[in-house]
Amino acid sequence: xxxxxxYVIAVVAVAAATLAGFAAGxxxxxxxxxxxxxxxxxxxxxxxxxxxxxxxxxxVAAFDFFFVPPRFTFAVSDARSLITFTVMFVVGAAIGTLVxxxxxxxxxxxxxEQRTAALLAFTRDAAAATEVDGVVAAVVSHVRAVVRVAAxxxxxxxxxxxxxxxxxxxxxxxxxxxxxxxxxxxxHQAGVAIGRLQLAEAARDAALRAKxxxxxxxxxxxxxxDLRTPLxxxxxxxxxxxxxxxxxxxxxxxxxxxxxRLSRILTNLLSIxxxxxxxxxxxxxxxxxxxxxxxxxxxxxxxxxxPLQVNVPSTALAHVDPILIEQLLLNVLDNAAKHTxxxxxxxxxxxxxxxxxxxEIADRGPxxxxxxxxxxxxxxxxxxxxxxxxGLGLAVCRGIAVAHHGAIDAMPRDGGGTRFVAWFPDExxxxxxxxxxxxxxxxxxxxx
Amino acid sequence: xxxxxxxxxxxxxxxxxxxxxxxxxxxxxxxxxGTIALAERLATEARPAAVLLDLGMPDGDGLELLKRLREWxxxxxxxxxxxxxxxDKVIALDVGxxxxxxxxxxxxxxxxxxxxxxxxxxxxxxxxxxxxxIGPIRIDQARHEVTVDNEAVHLTPxxxxxxxxxxxxxxxxxxxxxxxxxxWGPRNTHQTHYLRVHMAALRRKLEADPARPRxxxxxxxxxxxxxxx
Numbered sequence: 001x002x003x004x005x006x007y008v009i010a011v012v013a014v015a016a017a018t019l020a021g022f023a024a025g026x027x028x029x030x031x032x033x034x035x036x037x038x039x040x041x042x043x044x045x046x047x048x049x050x051x052x053x054x055x056x057x058x059x060v061a062a063f064d065f066f067f068v069p070p071r072f073t074f075a076v077s078d079a080r081s082l083i084t085f086t087v088m089f090v091v092g093a094a095i096g097t098l099v100x101x102x103x104x105x106x107x108x109x110x111x112x113e114q115r116t117a118a119l120l121a122f123t124r125d126a127a128a129a130t131e132v133d134g135v136v137a138a139v140v141s142h143v144r145a146v147v148r149v150a151a152x153x154x155x156x157x158x159x160x161x162x163x164x165x166x167x168x169x170x171x172x173x174x175x176x177x178x179x180x181x182x183x184x185x186x187x188h189q190a191g192v193a194i195g196r197l198q199l200a201e202a203a204r205d206a207a208l209r210a211k212x213x214x215x216x217x218x219x220x221x222x223x224x225x226d227l228r229t230p231l232x233x234x235x236x237x238x239x240x241x242x243x244x245x246x247x248x249x250x251x252x253x254x255x256x257x258x259x260x261r262l263s264r265i266l267t268n269l270l271s272i273x274x275x276x277x278x279x280x281x282x283x284x285x286x287x288x289x290x291x292x293x294x295x296x297x298x299x300x301x302x303x304x305x306x307p308l309q310v311n312v313p314s315t316a317l318a319h320v321d322p323i324l325i326e327q328l329l330l331n332v333l334d335n336a337a338k339h340t341x342x343x344x345x346x347x348x349x350x351x352x353x354x355x356x357x358x359x360e361i362a363d364r365g366p367x368x369x370x371x372x373x374x375x376x377x378x379x380x381x382x383x384x385x386x387x388x389x390x391g392l393g394l395a396v397c398r399g400i401a402v403a404h405h406g407a408i409d410a411m412p413r414d415g416g417g418t419r420f421v422a423w424f425p426d427e428x429x430x431x432x433x434x435x436x437x438x439x440x441x442x443x444x445x446x447x448x
Numbered sequence: 449x450x451x452x453x454x455x456x457x458x459x460x461x462x463x464x465x466x467x468x469x470x471x472x473x474x475x476x477x478x479x480x481x482g483t484i485a486l487a488e489r490l491a492t493e494a495r496p497a498a499v500l501l502d503l504g505m506p507d508g509d510g511l512e513l514l515k516r517l518r519e520w521x522x523x524x525x526x527x528x529x530x531x532x533x534x535x536d537k538v539i540a541l542d543v544g545x546x547x548x549x550x551x552x553x554x555x556x557x558x559x560x561x562x563x564x565x566x567x568x569x570x571x572x573x574x575x576x577x578x579x580x581x582i583g584p585i586r587i588d589q590a591r592h593e594v595t596v597d598n599e600a601v602h603l604t605p606x607x608x609x610x611x612x613x614x615x616x617x618x619x620x621x622x623x624x625x626x627x628x629x630x631x632w633g634p635r636n637t638h639q640t641h642y643l644r645v646h647m648a649a650l651r652r653k654l655e656a657d658p659a660r661p662r663x664x665x666x667x668x669x670x671x672x673x674x675x676x677x
Contacts, residue, residue, distance in 0.1 A: 228530050229460045232551035236466035239554030244473070256554065263552050270532050285641040287648040292659050294666040310659040314648045317641075323534060323669040348659075431641050 006047025013040035052096020126193035275399035281321035318357030331393035340365025452497035484508035524565035534669030564619035614674035
């Protein structure tokens with residue numbers, strides 16, 4: 001449309017110059033007449049190189065036809081007129097080219113300015129965005145403003161710092177190199193903006209988590225203090241009374257035992273929140289025998305009437321948090337003591353495979369009812385045959401095993417009863433312990 | 449009664465009442481403090497033979513009080529703490545506490561700990577006997593000989609040093625750090641697995657059933673104790 005109009009202007013301008021020539025009649029010479037066409041060519045040249053060439057050609061033709069004798073023919077009587085024609089055409093073409101070049105330069109500079117302004121506006125919008133969606137919206141609107149096509153932004157899962165996003169343009173839009181450069185600059189800026197937002201988001205998340213952790217710990221230590229202190233006083237007072245009591249102490253025994261049970265539940269409650277908070281266990285290489293020994297000593301009273309089979313090689317190391325694994329062992333043993341008939345044996349076995357330690361506790365109780373095998377480790381699960389317990393002990397065990405990147409499972413035992421099997425993967429090679437004062441090295445063979 | 453004075457530093461009144469009644473009924477005199485400030489005054493005025501210190505005092509850090517106390521007093525300090533506070537216990541033991549009691553505890557545990565602590569405090573002034581006898585275990589420090597039920601046991605030098613150290617502090621808990629420092633030297637206090645493996649070897653040689661130790665007991669997260677009763 002635009003180009004057609006510039007040609008119409010060229011034709012009209014030449015026609016006007018011709019009419020002006022007629023109007024002037026004999027008052028001007030033929031040379032003046034030629035001059036009248038120059039402004040027409042100039043006007044046409046504003047429309048670009050094509051219109052200016054067209055106007056030049058038309059002017060030469062109109063001049064020849066209407067004004068050069070013999071008039072109203074294209075014939076030429078004087079050969080000198082040919083020089084006038086040539087000069088007219090060359091001058092017209094030259095003017096047109098120059099004007100067109102000027103205009104193109106002007107247009108390019110205006111475009112550049114516009115792109116720079118658009119990029120600036122985009123950068124401002126992207127910087128102000130508080131969410132990734134805001135940056136994407138800015139990309140779409142600014143690309144549309146400059147390139148005039150719809151854009152689609154593909155964001156990689158994790159934008160590397162100073163990386164770019166991928167901007168895809170709709171359809172097969174003809175894109176000039178300048179526009180392409182603009183889109184690339186936008187992609188880069190968007191990448192920086194999104195990277196910054198993701199970093200900020202990660203920092204905010206971390207701060208929130210730390211805050212939540214802090215709150216939880218404050219709450220737990222306050223609960224721990226508030227519940228433990230009365231429990232400690234009750235236990236203490238009851239043992240004091242029991243000492244002085246003459247005769248029957250069963251009631252006092254019950255008070256002491258129940259207070260201790262409450263204290264164990266409290267410990268489990270604290271443990272489960274600790275392992276579920278994602279705090280890494282403090283692992284070191286520990287002979288499992290040490291943990292088994294510590295747990296069996298602490299459960300002496302609960303296991304007093306149980307034949308115990310302990311099969312723990314003293315050289316079997318595991319890379320674990322000794323406090324947590326003792327807790328796991330205490331819970332499984334306590335569970336076995338509670339849910340199997342008095343006098344039935346309990347077996348504790350430790351073994352090693354090439355890159356993990358395995359802890360097994362087996363009883364000769366009634367076994368797990370079918371269908372409950374997978375559920376016993378669920379929080380607050382209370383088995384159909386369960387007599388008491390808050391259903392936390394085994395959930396704590398699973399939490400502890402998982403925190404060690406290991407696992408715990410319960411399965412029926414050959415010949416009746418239940419086997420609890422937990423395993424803990426090694427971290428790095430088994431350590432070698434050399435006696436520093438010149439003893440023979442202490443071999444830490446994996447027991448197989 | 450002319451019993452020794454025990455300073456009880458505990459902010460919870462019911463707990464304090466239990467401690468006082470248990471101690472007085474066993475012939476001790478008791479000085480009670482519910483605040484750090486009062487505790488500090490009583491520590492000088494009452495000249496306690498031993499101190500029971502709750503680490504969770506509300507008006508100040510029990511640990512700070514312990515450090516200040518250690519600057520001038522050798523009276524044994526037994527720290528009272530909750531089960532999941534192993535780190536606090538270890539720090540307290542490393543800055544000079546003599547032992548700890550995990551809440552909840554009964555009278556018998558309380559009195560056993562106090563007796564061990566008082567005996568060690570007295571032992572500091574007594575002459576060194578080169579022979580230590582703990583249950584069936586006899587440690588001859590001069591001749592580097594160990595017998596269990598009168599049967600000679602061969603120990604490596606490290607094992608002997610460990611056992612003798614635990615024997616000199618029989619009844620008391622020693623932290624991993626204290627044991628590593630004494631046996632391996634100040635630069636090896638983080639090689640806990642050395643200690644654990646050598647303790648396992650010791651249990652194997654001294655205990656009838658090493659997986660159910662009678663004498664060399666483990667205090668999870670804290671250290672080891674050679675029981676003496």
